[in-house]
Each structure stands twice: as structure tokens, then as C-alpha cells.
Amino acid sequence: MKFLIDECLSPDLAKLARERGYPESSHVRWLGLAGAKDHVVTRRAVDDGYVLVTHNTADFRELYGREEVHVGLVAFNTAPGLMSLDFQLRLFLLALSELGGEEAWNEVLEITVNAGRVVTIDRFDLPE
Template identity: 35%
Template sequence: MLARVLTETGEHSAIHPRDMGRLGEPDHVVLSRCLAEDRVIVTENAIDFRKLVAREEIHPGLIILPSARRDDALRLLQEALGYLTECGVPSDVMVNHVLEVSLDGTFRLFELP
């Protein structure tokens, strides 16, 4: 749902593995596809994806959302995108960075690796 809503705005090109017939792919395969397509990963799976992107010399970025209801997750993601826009061009800001979003709407942006 989040990917579809973001794409429908016309401001983002977002995909979900499920919509590409790739539901259940291992995390390292998802990361490989995102690297190849220069896509930021948005996930609730913080532990696994932090480890994976930490191994990459250059990656397009990782946004970690808290486990939340769909409408809350969408709101938090939209707020995160607004925060990134305030920081600069979001795609540039996110290179080799992780943005952790908390349920209360606070953000922590840090470099990784």
C-alpha cells in the first residue's frame, strides 16, 4: 500500500516486491535489486537491513519505519520524506545514510557504513 500511494502522488517511483511477483525474496536479493535500480529501501526490518547495507561501500539509503498500522506508517513515511526535503535533495541526502523513524515522529539520520 505505501509504495502504491507514494507512486500515485507522481513525486516518487516506489515498488513493493509483492507487486513485482517477488514476495518472499531473501533480504540480500531485495538489497541487490535496490542497488541495481538505485532505490532507497523502506522497511520495518531494521536489524537485517542495517547489517546488509553496512557491507556496501555505496548504497542509495535505508529508511526504517517502526512497526505500525498502515495509516500510521504512511503518515510517518510522508513526514520522513518532508524531513529529508528540509535537509536537501532527498535522494542525495540518503546516499550511504539510514533514517530511523520513531512512532512519535522523531528522526535519526546517520551515515552507514
């Protein structure tokens, strides 16, 4: 498994993925995709077998819903003001734990944190 970290998240997540045994993980900036449209990032992730990790849930959920086959999407939904670097790293560690090292073919792992810091984890097929 390898992860592609979206531009809205820190490259430190890709570094953490590599440290945790996913050496092919990357960040969109490292692939020359800084500022790229979401559909371009989706195409790269799907074609190259990356699990995309993003904080832009709505747009990517729609794009991934059009794909017949993908290796997974990890989406963080948080209340405003919560996405510090430390919080991003903690959410990513939680995602790694939930995935358990197995590719999530045609699945979305969505981790939502509300303003009260209550965490909800949902895992569902996409497309259905």
C-alpha cells in the same frame, strides 16, 4: 528518487510515493520478490537505485552496512501494535518530508516511535 517498499509494509506506500512525484517507486511484491530473502531485496534495491523502506531495521541495517554505495535506507521502528495502515502512511509522509526530495546517498533515516507515541528521528551514514 524512487522507493522500494518492503514486504512488511503496505503496497499503499508505493502508491503514495507515486502520487507524491516518485513515479518509479514500487513494492517488493510488484517486482516478484514476495518471500525473497533480505539479501536479495537489498541487492535489487542497491543495484536498481531504490531507497528501501522497511520495518525490518536490524537485518537491513546490517546488510546495508556492507554496501559501499547505496541511495538510502528508511527504517521504521515502532512499539508493538502501532503499524496500522494509517500509521504506516503517516510515517512514510514524515520520511518524505525529512528527505526533502533529495537522495540520501549512504544514509539511513530511522524513525522510531515508542509505546507512548514519542517520535525520534535519526539520520546517519552507513557504512560509516
